[in-house]
Amino acid sequence: MIEPTPPVATSSNATPLGKRFRQGRDRLATALITAGGIGVILAVLAIGVFLAIEVVPLFMSSAEVPFQDLSPLIWGTLKAACFALLFAVPVALGAAMHSSVFMSRRLRSRIKPTLELMEALPGVVIGFVAGLVLAPYVERHLAGALSLLVVMPVCVLLAGALWSWLPPRMRRLLPLGWAGLWLVPWLALWVGVALFLSPWIETQLFNGDLRGWLDSRFGLDYSARNALIVGLAMGFAVIPGIYALAEDALSGVPGHLGEGAEALGATRWQTLWKVVLPAAGPGLFSAVMIGAGRAVGETMIVLMVSGNTALMSLSPLEGMRSLAASIAIELPEAAPGEIHYRLLFLAALLLFIFTFLVNTLAEVVRERLRGRYRRLGGGS
């Protein structure tokens, strides 16, 4: 089997010179990669440092700096982010719970990339649709739009109740694992019904003028570009991000934890609520944090939907002006070096610091969580 004499390998590179060449090349490449890598990373990290340097003269200058101009903008930023999260967090976490526990594997492997695509929708498109299509529509059909807040959960619960009365054969045709899909036409149907019926309800309850009623009863002023629409549009934009991270956290929980609870007779929902959610809690928290970071920094949607009036009100029916939108509007016109210019840089620095801190917090929490799962023997 073994040939006694191997062919002789003569090789030019096997000479000491060749060896030295290979070693040298290796060292050179390592040095280049090191230099390039460190250079790139420093360049990326330089952003914060640069912004800080540009802002320093503001605090050194003798002239009066109108810092208070920033407060309505900070208020607007936080208000927009809050409304976005108010809408996005329940929907995204709910979707994550459904897809990690109840959804069938096959559907899940399709839904996850679909929602990833949702994340890739550019802000300018969402902003356009929300600002120019949705806002005028809601202005005309406020009652219908608000009624959806009630109709949607009710119609889903109705679907659940109807489902449990169905004969077993029908129930197998419409399994809970695919509910995410077959509830879509059902929801669409009820949305249609609600929008169709809402004029009648408005006439019955509010004399046909909900906006007038809101104004006289609560003193709420309605403006077409308002926090509700911003929340809806920006919520739509941050749902996929929160969903993806929350889903990862939930499905990363080691399986034997849940199995233990189910073996004791708990339903899947009880298992999820009592065992899986507490275990994945930090992961969900960091998902929400990252969503908040995104909502705070989103520019185009707020720019196109919020109306950009620097108000400090809590009303969901009024607009706001955010830091990011102000930068986009005012910075191109500001002269470099003047106070206004530097004030806008301060706004950018605030955004940078806020998102950086929030993301770091989220990342540290996630890191810890991963360690915890590993110790529990899951291995995500």
Add this chain to the structure above:
Amino acid sequence: MKGLTAPRWFAGRARLPRGEGPWPWLVAGSVALSLLMLLALVLLLAVRGLGHFWPSPVALVSLEDGSQLAGVKVREERRFDGAGSEWLLRTANRDLEGGIWQWVAVDAIESVSHPQDLVVMSRTRWGDFIGRLVALEDASGNQQEQAAWNAFEARLAEIQALRDERDRLRGDVVLPLVRRLERGLDSEARERLAAANARIRGLQRQMIGETLILESADGQRLAQPIEQVLRAWRPNAMSLPDKLGAWSRGVWRFLSEGPRAANTGGGVWPAIFGTVLMVLLMSVLVTPFGVLAGIYLNEVAHQGRLTRVVRIAVRNLAGVPSIVYGVFGLGVFVHGIGGTLDTWFFSDQLPSPTFGTGGLLWASLTLALLTLPVVIVATEEGLARVPEHQREGALALGATRLEMLARVVLPMTVPAMLTGVILAVARAAGEVAPLMLVGVAKLAPQVPVDGDFPFLHLDRKFMHLGYHIFDVAFHGGDVQAAMPLVYATALLLVLVILVLNLTAIFLRHHLKMRHVALPRH
């Protein structure tokens, strides 16, 4: 302790033997809601964006008071006072009516018909015309009423050919000659320019001549010089194949032509070109640096506390708002580096800035910085996926680290890097906010690439699909008129990004498959 609560809890369960209670349905509903919203958005864009090019029928509306209106029904809307609903008609004829929209109460409508002889014309001045063609009048004043439409169509085709020839001459002959003359006196160029201009004047003379006698639905007459008519069609007389043909020509014009009428008409070709060029430049910049940094972090750097901190920081930078990158780009690239370049190399043109203002180069650099974390993270993940024993196998054969990386590890990481770059491109293509600070333009008639040295003009401003949407939708004069175009542009942008993302997903899937095939016994 538990014993007390258990029976009650159990009783509760007994009532719903198979069910899990209401909560699972609510969370399923949130999946359905997300899908529904996504579906609604995509459908809206697709229907409105593609529908814009469809030659929609023109309605002739007779009102109770005896007047008539011709227009395209855009939508029906409930009236604010709740008394019935009304139609929004696009009646065009800005020169006759002063506006192009009419609201008509449904109650006031007596009858609606779709006569075949209604004509829609797209004109270079005053926008569209909707009405009837009465006669075609030639230069000497002879009116032709019989078969006016056929004669008009034939003449329109001739004029279009002349117009194309003129545009070609302007772009390919006149513009380069003008640039040559700008650089210095050149008698040959001057002569050729004069000849070309004479030819263009000749072409333009050939276009004019006939006048159209038009009549609107309410009977107003109008003399329309024929050279101002771009296209004309009779939507009510068109068959389905005709309409399909007109639709596809409309789509093609949208993709291939420049904008008209303050961006509310025409196509988006310069914006497509600008977006693609900027994204290409960006990926050329981001790929080598991102990959280099990824390799450094994962393969070369000492894996200690510092590297871990740097890694987290780089990851977090992906979450920093894009507008902050825009501010950085404006401060460092435009005012910092650009301003310095101007004082060094372009001082003769100051105070008008060359690189000291937003431009293609600075926009690409800013977006490259913005997407760098995406590429770094993807590269790192790809490298981390390569099993350690592959590395050891290469080293055990006497490979140096460079050889191990170049011959074994990097080839296995290529799909991951590619995925990262494509995701970066997809993100960059949809990003608008930073561009507003570093170089996008409402209208840039010159694309940044031409036959003029140095061919690629990195200092020029450029148009961008995303910014085009923002600008037309929010800064245009008549938003209502521009809406269909915005829908179409938005659809195009979404499609581009969708295709890029699907490619990335496909690649990532492919990558996972390959690693599943690794021997695991």
Add this chain to the structure above:
Amino acid sequence: MSVSSPSRPATAGPFIDFESHDSCLEIEGLSLAYAGKAALSELTLKVPRHRVTAFIGPSGCGKSTLLRALNRLHDLNEEVDFSGRILLDGQDIHAPEVAVSELRRRVGMVFQMPNPFPMSIYDNVAFGLRLQGGMRKRQMDDIVEWALSSAALWHEVKDRLRASAWSLSGGQQQRLVIARTLAVRPEVLLLDEPASALDPISTLKIEELIRNLKTQLTLVLVTHNMQQAARVSDYTAFLQEGELVEYGATDTLFTNPRLARTENYITGRMA
């Protein structure tokens, strides 16, 4: 094989008489610690040329660590503290003038998990040759054929050299890895549990291959399977908790161990 009875006191540690063999590898006072935790302590032994030497011992006894030290694979890990010397043909492998890549060419290594590269069978075997460079196609073909024949794989793959190496079975992959290592003409071949991931038939083939290869080079085998050590090795070293307990001719060690610890391990496991 002449292995004489102990001529030194047992306290001086395990020993072996090398009068009839020159040693290829000499390990002198090798200590090694991972992140402050000792993995090997004060190990001294000589590996005879053109023989199969097996390292056995319970999991975590340091046998794999020792093997990887012979190839300087610990250079990859920065948390390793190291003292002592390893001599290859009398030269310290940690000497500054020794290039680590050249050392690894001379001391080949085969791992527990077959790790063919994601390329064709031919390219896998030619990988090391191409690193050296400057070889003609014809010459390379010859060496690839020889290496595959030496690894008893030639007849199975000669018609599909361009096929992906990942299309081979586990046993074939492991022999391909051995062929790949042989192609660069190493002087020593380190085998880290080369058959533990394989089925019994593939295991037998690998063992036969190991026995045949010792005419060409020196082999060092780490295994947790004592029957395997007994079947293929000429010398066996028994390690426990990072210390070398006993080292001697395989026949003697298995049939008549000097120390009770060794006997306990062998009988405990073999029973």
